[in-house]
């Protein structure tokens with residue numbers, strides 16, 4: 001059963017930035033891009049390093065460790081050395097609060 005978990009407030013993640021959270025034991029990153037907020041697995045599919053310390057450019061986050069890039073909206077792996085997508089999570093805004101749905 002899916003559950004919506006209140007994670008943070010919108011003003012805690014300025015546009016162009018990413019924050020890391022642990023939600024129900026899941027490492028999750030939330031990035032604030034031009035189109036809004038997006039939640040995804042905070043674990044690079046290359047060697048499992050966290051992604052939140054990477055570089056966010058547009059909708060792409062570049063892993064700080066070996067340079068793989070992912071689309072924060074879809075989780076798609078955009079370049080080597082990553083070949084597998086990362087998981088993305090549904091996110092909703094209520095008032096000023098950000099909720100993420102955890103399976």
Ligand code: FES
Nearest residue numbers: 044046047063066
């Ligand atoms: S751990 Fe991310 S590119 Fe290697």
